[in-house]
Amino acid sequence: xxxxxxxxxxxxxxLGLIGMATSRNLVHTVVCLSVAQSSTYIxxxxxxxxxxxxxxxxxxxxxxxTPVVDPVVQALTLTDVVVSAAVTSxxxxxxxxxxxxxxAVDPDALGRLEG
Amino acid sequence: MTRRARLTLLWIGLAGFGLxxxxxxxxxxxxxxxxxxxxxxxxxxxxxxxxxNSVSSIxxxxxxxxxxxxxTILFCAxxxxxxxxxxxxxxxxxxxxxxxxxxxxxSLIVYVLFPLTLVLAADVVAHGAITPGGGFQGGVVxxxxxxxxxxxxxxxxxxxxxxLEWFEQGEALGVVLFGALGLAGGALGAALFANFVPQGQLSxxxxxxxxxxxxxxxGMTVCSSVVILLAGFLxxxxxxxxxxxxxxxxxxxxxxxxxxx
Numbered sequence: 208x209x210x211x212x213x214x215x216x217x218x219x220x221x222l223g224l225i226g227m228a229t230s231r232n233l234v235h236t237v238v239c240l241s242v243a244q245s246s247t248y249i250x251x252x253x254x255x256x257x258x259x260x261x262x263x264x265x266x267x268x269x270x271x272x273t274p275v276v277d278p279v280v281q282a283l284t285l286t287d288v289v290v291s292a293a294v295t296s297x298x299x300x301x302x303x304x305x306x307x308x309x310x311a312v313d314p315d316a317l318g319r320l321e322g
Numbered sequence: 323m324t325r326r327a328r329l330t331l332l333w334i335g336l337a338g339f340g341l342x343x344x345x346x347x348x349x350x351x352x353x354x355x356x357x358x359x360x361x362x363x364x365x366x367x368x369x370x371x372x373x374x375n376s377v378s379s380i381x382x383x384x385x386x387x388x389x390x391x392x393x394t395i396l397f398c399a400x401x402x403x404x405x406x407x408x409x410x411x412x413x414x415x416x417x418x419x420x421x422x423x424x425x426x427x428x429s430l431i432v433y434v435l436f437p438l439t440l441v442l443a444a445d446v447v448a449h450g451a452i453t454p455g456g457g458f459q460g461g462v463v464x465x466x467x468x469x470x471x472x473x474x475x476x477x478x479x480x481x482x483x484x485x486l487e488w489f490e491q492g493e494a495l496g497v498v499l500f501g502a503l504g505l506a507g508g509a510l511g512a513a514l515f516a517n518f519v520p521q522g523q524l525s526x527x528x529x530x531x532x533x534x535x536x537x538x539x540x541g542m543t544v545c546s547s548v549v550i551l552l553a554g555f556l557x558x559x560x561x562x563x564x565x566x567x568x569x570x571x572x573x574x575x576x577x578x579x580x581x582x583x
Contacts, residue, residue, distance in 0.1 A: 209352035217343040221336055228332040255361070258354040263365070263376035264454055265524060271369050277361040278368070278376035285381060285458060286392050289544075293399035296551045300406040303558055307410065315325070 212253035219246035233302040233312045237295055244291045248284050255280035372521040373530035374452040381456070382536035386507075386515030389536075390500055393543055397497050400547045407554035409562050418560050424475030432474030439467030443545075450537035451530035457537040461544025469552055477560065486553055489546040496543030503535055 223243025230236040255277030261269055263278035306312050351357045364380055373379035381389050409415055447460030471480040504515040511518030519531035528534075 209354070210347045210350070212353045213343075213347045213350065217340065217347075221339065224336065224339075225332065228328055253353055254350065255358065256354050257356055257358060262454065263361075263368075264452075265368065265374045265376065266452075271365060274356070275361070275365065275376070277358045277364075278380055279360040279364050281377045282380040282385070285377065286388070289392055289458060290395055293396050296403050296555075297399050297406075300403040300554070303555075304406055 212256070213250060216246045216250035216253060219243070219249060231313050231315070233305060233314060234299070236314060237298045237302060240298070241291060241295055244287070244294075247287055251280040251284045251287070369524070371517050371531060371533075372524045373533055374524055375450065375454065375456070375530075375533075377454075378451050378456045378533050378537065379530065382533045382540075383515075383517050383531070386504060386536065389540070390504060390515070393497055393500055393540060396543065396547050397493065400493065400550050403551055403554055407558055413562050413564050415557075415561050416563050418477050418481075429474050432470050436467060436470050436474075439463060439470060443467055443541075447537055447541040448534070449527070450541075451533040452527070457540025457542075458544050460537070461541040461546075462548060464541070464545040465548035465552070468549060472556065477556075484549060484553065486550065489549045489553075492542050493546035493550065496539045496541075496546065499539040499542070500536065503532055503539065507532065 220243050223239050223241075223246065226239030226242060227236050230239060257274055257276055260274045260276040263269075263275040263281070265271070269275065302312065305317065309317060311317060364376060364384065367384055368376045368379040371379060371383055373383060443460045443464035445460075446455035446463055447457055450456030450460065468484055469480065471477075471483065507516035507518050508514040517531040517533070519535070521531040522529040
């Protein structure tokens with residue numbers, strides 16, 4: 208039972224990979240990549256969790272000895288989200304170019320390499 | 323590769339992935355345990371610099387150089403998208419008319435929420451060092467607030483209120499500011515990205531030294547980046563049309579031309 212959250216992360220990753228491999232539309236492929244990437248958020252946050260821990264924002268009620276959840280993985284998740292947004296926007300722009308130049312958005316129809 | 327072969331390969335890969343993950347997970351400390359060595363070190367460092375928001379302290383104080391790299395990734399992605407989404411040959415920009423009917427309730431909500439969102443964004447950025455939030459979150463809120471105008475059916479108002487050159491310069495300025503603060507840490511403090519400003523009292527508005535300054539720099543970059551990205555995509559959907567002269571071309575004319583070139 209204590210590994211349940213980690214298994215959820217792996218399952219979301221697998222779902223994203225299956226979606227990417229069976230995709231028939233480039234936009235769908237990009238969304239599946241985002242799904243796969245969001246599994247890393249679940250994994251990071253799950254690793255940092257502690258039962259009874261509060262948010263790592265210190266103040267009057269929360270002192271240095273209060274148990275808090277791990278802020279390091281939260282900072283990493285923030286980085287992860289930003290990079291994910293950058294990658295998604297870049298790939299969507301490429302999908303638009305594909306639709307314009309090749310008149311196709313099905314990855315199977317884009318077999319020929321273009322130099 | 324045929325579809326069937328690809329799916330077979332996928333299932334083999336997934337089986338390997340599942341096996342590797344199962345092995346890895348059993349070696350991890352259990353979910354919700356009290357064993358967090360990095361947390362313990364980070365909390366001590368957070369208190370040493372009187373920063374209330376531990377996540378901000380880690381991002382902008384303890385590992386500022388990593389965040390600089392992250393901001394550069396965002397910057398490069400925006401440059402790439404802007405390059406990809408330019409009007410290509412045989413495309414032209416058309417005038418977008420503010421046509422269409424917008425429900426009055428939608429307009430009302432937009433008019434109420436537009437100023438509120440801008441104020442909320444400024445609040446999230448300014449208090450990034452002492453409450454949840456910071457430059458990344460506030461920047462996204464700010465750019466979302468600006469695009470509420472589009473939801474309210476005012477594309478022309480949006481384009482007027484959003485001079486893109488300003489945002490292009492704002493984005494670059496944010497990155498430069500971030501790097502300059504890091505270099506200032508090297509010149510005035512112990513190392514690159516060191517926290518060289520007096521840190522004050524925990525939870526005060528002016529505390530945490532350089533963290534609020536980094537938050538402002540990042541807020542500028544993120545807001546400008548999202549505005550430029552959405553402007554590019556909105557342009558593709560609304561303003562950029564292929565030239566009417568090419569309408570009659572048979573499908574595949576593009577490829578033929580490329581092959582000839």
